[in-house]
Amino acid sequence: MQLHTHLWSSALLSLTIYPGQPGKATLTTLSGVLVDLDHLVLYMVRSGDWSIVGALCYNRYRHQKRVPGDTRPRYGPLRSWVHQPLLILPPLWWLARRYRALQPVALGVTLHLTLDGIASVLLRSCWSAVRS
Numbered sequence: 001m002q003l004h005t006h007l008w009s010s011a012l013l014s015l016t017i018y019p020g021q022p023g024k025a026t027l028t029t030l031s032g033v034l035v036d037l038d039h040l041v042l043y044m045v046r047s048g049d050w051s052i053v054g055a056l057c058y059n060r061y062r063h064q065k066r067v068p069g070d071t072r073p074r075y076g077p078l079r080s081w082v083h084q085p086l087l088i089l090p091p092l093w094w095l096a097r098r099y100r101a102l103q104p105v106a107l108g109v110t111l112h113l114t115l116d117g118i119a120s121v122l123l124r125s126c127w128s129a130v131r132s
């Protein structure tokens with residue numbers, strides 16, 4: 001899922017659930033976007049390139065199919081344990097029930113991981129349709 005999609009969907013959710021509560025709305029939006037920081041960290045560690053510009057350039061071509069002559073490096077899936085919904089969401093929601101201040105964070109992270117999961121299923125379906 002693209003970063004801008006996470007930004008707009010998180011902003012829409014936060015404004016819908018927390019109208020007139022800018023702090024909670026901002027926290028939900030940031031939580032819905034910043035989950036993807038693991039991609040940046042993994043890119044930097046694997047590539048040795050610590051620039052944001054390099055990461056953004058890599059993000060543009062990393063999903064493109066390799067064509068002959070394309071020698072640009074690929075670093076594999078850039079997903080850490082942060083993108084494992086069954087590992088993250090149960091303890092996060094348990095904490096959010098105990099500490100209400102964490103509820104906007106739980107909402108943003110849940111939206112993010114749900115959208116990533118939907119996008120993943122759609123991509124797999126498209127690939128299997130193309131291959132058959």
Ligand SMILES: [Zn+2]
Nearest residue numbers: 035036112116
């Ligand atoms: Zn993500």
